[in-house]
Amino acid sequence: MPPTAWPFVGREPVVADVRSRLDGDRHVVITGAAGLGKTRVAQEIIDRYAASGTPVVRVVASPASAPVPLAPLAALVGDAIGIEAMNAARRSVAALARQGSSRPLLSVDDLHLLDEASAIVIHQLLTTGTVRVLATVRSSATCPPAVDRLRQSTGVDHVELGTMADADIADLVERALGGPLSGHARSVIITSAAGNPMYARELVEGSVAAGAMQRHGGVYGFEGRMVATPLLEEVVLARLAPFEGAERTALELLAVGGRLEQPLVERVAGFEPLERLERLGILVAEEHAGRLVLDVGHPLYRELTRARLGALARMRIYRTLAEVDAALANPSGTSTPDEQLRAAVWSIRGGLPVESVILTAAAHRAAATGNTPLAAELAHEASRRTGTTQDAMLASWCLSLDGDHDQAIAVLRTALRNETDPWTRAAVRLRIAEEHWWFGDLDSGRAVLDEAAAEPGPWDALREAQLSAHAALAGDVTESVRLGSPLMDHAHPWVRFVAAVGYCLGMIYGDGADEGLRAARALTESLAGTDVQPIGDPGQHHAIQVLGMVAAGELAAARDAADAAYAGAQLSPSQQARAWAAMLVGLVAELAGDLRSGARALAEAERLWTTVRVWGFAVWCGAALARAQAECGDLDEAATTLARVQAYPRPPQMLNGHLLDLASAWVAGAGGDRVAAAQHIAAAVRHSAAAGAVANEAEAWHEAARLGVLDLVDHLPDPRGWSRPRSALAAARFDLVQARLTGDPVAWERAASGFAAMGAHGYAAEAATGAAAAYRRAGSSRDAARLDGLAGTHLARTTALATPLVARRAATGPLTPREAEIARLAAGHLSNRQIAEQLVVSERTVENHLYRIFIKLAVTGRDDLAAALAATEQG
Known part of the structure; x- marks a missing residue:
């Protein structure tokens, strides 16, 4: 509703x-x-x-x-x-x-x-x-x-009264919805509202009512184009209704063509109508690169004008734009890549002929700018016209990024039948295999690569490289390193690009994070100026580098890189680009202890990966989301997320598949079933160890320590046979586990220092809390106070952390930080809805927290909360 x-x-x-x-x-x-x-x-x-x-x-x-x-x-x-x-x-x-x-x-x-x-x-x-x-x-x-x-x-x-600040527009919408917006939804609403709160309200209400905006994992995002309410349409269209003739023509040109140079619009509509529209605020004119550029005065003028143009009307406008653009073209015939792209789009959509070479160049330019839906449209048209494998490869790549894997495979299969060059045939098979892997069919992907064995030659290196990547995606990091290592210095850039996926991931998730990160950075440098679009997404290696920074303990650098990519992707038409960016932000934020931001980004990433049917990453993000929700104390949300993710199709073995076991452990543990939690963690430990994934094994043991189930020795492998890893994050996890096993306050403090050095403030707060308790048991009250203060310092740099290790700090008594926060708000006579709006959670979550608060504080209603909280704090 x-x-x-x-x-x-x-x-x-x-x-x-x-x-x-x-x-x-x-x-x-x-x-x-x-x-x-x-x-x-x-x-x-x-x-x-x-x-x-x-x-x-x-x-x-x-x-x-x-x-x-x-x-x-x-x-x-x-x-x-x-x-x-x-x-x-x-x-x-x-x-x-x-x-x-x-x-x-x-x-x-x-x-x-x-x-x-x-x-x-x-x-x-x-x-x-x-x-x-x-x-x-x-x-x-x-x-x-x-x-x-x-x-x-x-x-x-x-x-x-001026326009409302962007942050206030977003805050208004989130509080009204009772939940956070995805980064993309936030950007779209801010851009479309342009500081007008009524526009934001009517866009949100219209979109929610039409199902175009939906809640997923506690986060609201767009499932389709925004929908305005009838009231908003009436208000905006009333503003535009008086304009007819040349003024209406100019408005429609800008609505369809976007920002346009003033001479182009003037050639069609004349000068006086443009001046009148500018005076009335219907269009704006700005200097850009020495030229006067026109645009509509508000984004909704474009949206609602376009919505009322039929297919033939839009074709006529595109045709007009193409013809006038051609008439005004530079006599020397020179134009920028962006101008060539624009001209090709207008011509194609206007039903005018376009040379195939221009169409192909335009498709490449669209892909380079991140507009993969447009690139797919142009490349697919070029492929149909020319029948070349180059165009087919680009078309399939863009179709894949948009989630149309079936059509991508069909385009590639057609190209393979007609291609004779062995290197290119190997590259086509590589891409077909990759498409199968994206939506979880690893066996079919392997079968495609096996087809290439019948055509031996130097191009076999490309097949071996893809087998390395295949092993990494299947979670077998030992095999991915074995296959990828000999190919990292191969002369052909395609081979190096693909081999690095398997090798670098294998090193990062094995016990060689520093080497994996070094190799990933070296590959990026070696490929400068090389076009690798036909055989892979360059964004993969950006993601691999961020994962390497995390494993190497460079969390601050990882977050900077992830945040920059996220900010740049929010208005990108490519859903896969937004999915990569949201996934990285979510994973890094969770590790840093910023669970609120982490959960928001992971929910967004999960939804996007499901939209493009990349199920492995959808499971990865969804499992991490369920864990983050449990870490926040939002058990109902965590259980709902876990049940949804468990229903996704997925291969039997996959990279980071252990996260599903760890999410299950958190949901079970937070619900009081310690035995089930230990059993899920044991499964994660065994699978990770068997695959050589030292980083994941360390993560699993770390979660056992955080959940307090290391004492359930009948349900866990023996941790005494586990040696300290070399990679920074895995080593810090090891130190925390040893501290939990021995109870040594110095070991606890050492673990806290390790996590603090890399910026993992949530983990550092947990370790410092454990150290304070251990010092207290040892009778060292001064050290206990010092470590308790340190825990508080780290907790202040986290959001919503409510894990067992920090739940019973003296400042919060028997309540988790989230429970204490909700209890104080309820004691202040806020309703469940008001609390939900303030904390950006669901009312159901507030209700469940209050139920547990009443049990812990032994009270029967909200009126008793203030006294009970005071007694707890004094105790």
Whole structure:
């Protein structure tokens, strides 16, 4: 259901400013464009004055009341007219003044719509000092003379209400939804609303009602294009309705063509219509690279204008753009790659002929800019026309990035039948195998590579490289290193590119993170200027480097790289690019202890990977999400996520498949089933050890220590045979496990230092908490206090951490940090919905937390919480 209650956000400075003026016996007119929230701000001010005992009169003007003199003032003047209306108004206000503690406040909404008689009465009340006036006026409106005189009166201040800050728009939407937005949804809403809260509200309500915006893993994202409510369409289209002829033509050109050079639009629509549209704010003109560029004045002008153009109308506009662009082209015939791409798109969509070589170049340019849906459209058309394997490879690659793996394989199979060059045939088979692997069919992928054995030659190296990558994706890191290592210095860049996937992942998840990271960086340098699009996604190696930084303990650098990629991907048309970016941010944020950001990004990544049917990564992200939710204390969300992820199709063996076992362990452990938790961890340890995945084995043992199940020796392998790994993160995990086994406070403190050095603040807080408890048991109260303070320092750099090791710190008593936070809010008389909005969780999560809080504190209701919390803190 669409949200029904929208909070008051981002306007407190305006409220404070207006109240200060009114308290100083000034009158205030709030001006601003439609939809900026003038009425909401005025209502907030009215409510606060009324709550303090100030008499308030609210007048609402409207187009319907404007023809009827004094209609908006009926509550003050009754049926009086002329001078009697003035006297009646004074009597009514005087009666109100006797009831309150201060001079009455008269609020007039949409002052510009007042009739002359009403404006005169209010003007008289204002000039005689009978009332303080607070009014709103639309900045673009034409006011009657009496209203203008009122506005220009002595003692009247004008306060301009500007657009809302991007962060406030996002906060408004998230609080209304009761859950966080995905990065992409946040960017789309901010861009589309352009600071207008009404636009944001109507876009969200329309999209939720139409199913275009949905909640997944606690995070709201778009499943399709935004949908405006009828009200928003009416408001925006009313603004555009007066324009016909050349003005309408110019608007449609910009709606379809995007930002356009002024000479191109002028050639079609003329100069005067453009000037008029600019004066009215319908279009904007800006200097860009020495040229004047035009665009629509608001993103919604484009969206709603395009939505009302039929297929033939759009084709006509594309054709016009292509023909005029050609007429204005540089006589020398030179143009930039972006100009060539634009011309090709306009021609194709306008039904005009395009040379195949231009079409292929345009497809490559679209791919290079990250617009893989457009690249797929152009490359597929080029492939149909030319029948070349090069075009087929590009088309399949772009189709794959958009999630259409079946069509990608069909295009490649057609190309393979016609191709004779052995190197190219090997590359095509490599791509077919990769497509099978993306959606979890490892056996079919291996079978395709086995086909190549019938055509031996130097190109076999490419097959061996892909087998290395295949082994890594299947979780067999020992085999991936064995196969990939001899090929890392191969002369052919395609071989090096693919071999590095298997080798670097094998080293990172084995026990050679530093070497894996070095090799990944060296590969990137060696491929500078080399086109590897036909055989792989360059984004893979960026992801591998981030994973290498994590394993090597370079969390700060990993987060910087992940955050930069995430920020750059949010408005990308490529869902797979956004999936890579969200996955990396989520994994790194969780390790750093920023569980709120981590859970949000992982939920976004999981949804995107399922959309493009890359099930292995969907399971990876979904399992990590379930664990993060459990670490936050949101057990119901974690259980729901785990059940969803367990239903995804997946191969029997996969890279990071142990995460599903670890997520199951967290859900079981948080629910009180320690034996089941230990059994899930044991499965993760055995699978990781068998595959040579030392990093994953260390992670599994670390989770056993964090969940406190190392004592269940009948259900776990013997950890005493496990030696300390070399890679930084795995080594720190080992130290924590040993500290938990021995109970030695110095070992606990050593583990805390190791995690702190790499920026893993959540793990450091857990280890420091364990050290404080161990020192306390040893009778060293000074060291216990020191480590407890250190734990608090690290906890302050985390979000929502509520794991067993930190749950019983002295500052929170028997409650987890999240439970303590919710208990304090509930004790402060906030409703479940208000708490959910403030913490950006579901109401159901709040209810379940309160249930556990009541049990832990032995209380029966919210009224008892304040006393119970005070007693706990004193204890």
